[in-house]
Amino acid sequence: MQKDYLFVYGTLLQQHNAFGQYLRKHCLPVSKGKVKGLLYDVGEYPGLILDDNAGYVHGSIYVIESPLIMAEIDAYEGYGPDEQQPNLYIRTRTSILTAQGYLESWVYQYNLPVENLVLVEGGDYLEYYHKKNPPGS
Template sequence: MKKHLVFVYGTLRRGGERAMSIRFPNSRFIADAKVNGSLYDLGAYPGLLLNESNSLVIGEVYEVDDEILNKLDDFEASSNYWRKQVEISLGTHRRICWIYEPNPEFYSPRTLITSGDWIEYAKTKTDWPEDTWPDETQS
């Protein structure tokens, strides 16, 4: 089965309410990583809009097989996210990874997360939509 690299930046990160290690236990953590873009608060989860700015979004890279990638496609498509390839920074190295980016027209208004770090931002977030409180047991 083919292997793929996926960059996650929100609830699928370690410490997130849908962490890859729990939701997809056969995924393999590769490294912490960053990508150029802007991170927005979309309510219960973030949205990354890729751009050439100097702003960095913090995330993690996982290796997944075809089956997990298909499940991620279904999971993300249900929230109007599209999969695309992007170059990310792994320390001093650059790698091509899959990333899920929301349809920007679907989400409005948006609050910019200036730190680029959803996990840290979520710790201070108080306006969670109903039934989407973060699971504090996964910190």
């Protein structure tokens, strides 16, 4: 059976995020990774737009061993026929660069306009989030 991988780059990386905790409980981390794209601050979460001509967006890759787990993450990301249309994100496969080479992985790409959103310079959401929300603020 082929393994499914998921590249996460935003709120699912946060230690206090309930769905991030769910992901870490039910899935094994594989590697850090990065993908060519642009990362935007959508408010309470980021949005990735894949773009081969852009810099890198940084994140982590997990092995998804059950369709039930993917369905839970789909719901969290607002993806699927039962979610608001158009979907907030679309799930697509793409190549993620790791220290060991490229790995085909699912990723959630933002599916709404980005014209008025702030670009997350450097493509690292956790770093950006901690600068924007320092401890004790």
